[in-house]
Amino acid sequence: MxxxxxxxxxxxxxxxxxxxxxxxxxxxxxxxxxxxxxxxxxxxxxxxxxxxxxxxxxxxxxxxxxxxxxxxxxxxxxxxxxxxxxxxxxxxxxxxxxxxxxxxxxxxxxxxxxxGNSLNNVNTTQANQPMEHSLIANVKIQWFDKTQIASLSHKGSPQTLHISIKRFIEWRKAHHTPPTLSKTFNILYNDPHTTPAEDYRFDIATNITSINLTNDEQLKEDKLKENTQGVELSEIPKGYCAVLRYTGSDDNLGELINALYSQWLPQSGKQLRDFPCFIERIKMFTTVNQTEAVTDIYLQIE
CATH class of the missing domain: 1.10.10.60 (Homeodomain-like)
Structure with missing residues (x-):
């Protein structure tokens, strides 16, 4: 891609x-x-x-x-x-x-x-023109298989998101699921720039197929409840998705997601399904330099 x-x-x-x-x-x-x-x-x-x-x-x-x-x-x-x-x-x-x-x-x-100190913070209009211009050509339509996830919901101000991330890292360490062995997802329920802090939600998750718990679904769910971090069993549903791969800092992710909604979607003729935009961290900032971070952005479509 x-x-x-x-x-x-x-x-x-x-x-x-x-x-x-x-x-x-x-x-x-x-x-x-x-x-x-x-x-x-x-x-x-x-x-x-x-x-x-x-x-x-x-x-x-x-x-x-x-x-x-x-x-x-x-x-x-x-x-x-x-x-x-x-x-x-x-x-x-x-x-x-x-x-x-x-x-x-x-x-x-x-x-x-x-x-507020992000790459291209001052001249965002000029800097983002080539990125948005190439947006349409880089979007791929792909099938996404239903994926069971262990998920932690952050609810509240985006400024305290780091606390939830740290709790989730603690859970991953306890279950031996580092980013090098299992996938990392973020489910984006709201736009932090337009949502009141008390209504903001951001889920941090990893797929659980690689977690050595049990084949019994009920026992697996019970096992996931046995943690102090607030991690719960959930899933990302199957279906077709519009996928955009982006390399670089998170500073530009919000603009890319907005461009997907405002530019690509109207021209595609596709309809959105009832599931939030989500991203997969292919290469995370915690493991590579931020300009080498790779993120796949997903919109579930009909």
Missing amino acids: ESINSIPFQKVCHFIDKNLNTKLPLDDLCKIEHLSKYHFHRLFHLHVGLPVFQYIQLQRMKKAANQLYYHHLTITDIALDASFENTESFSRAFKKVFLVTPTQFKQSPNWAPIS
């Missing part, structure tokens, strides 16, 4: 995100786009919305925040991985972005300070 990956300066951003733990000389970045330093600075800022070194620092801090919350790494290890010589300079840089120290963030994470 082909993947949409045509954002301006995508190659440079991909190179940066893949090499956040090394020095990133400006000359090397300029060579990727075949631009002089003068033009590179102006054009990068125009398309990405941030000066290049501010973008690099932001991506390092986003990666560090992910490591602090989801991984058992020391602050010293994270600082060195982010190319800082000591924890003091790392802590100052981290606090400048997240407004709290790394230790405070680890205890009580708040992702809000970076929620």
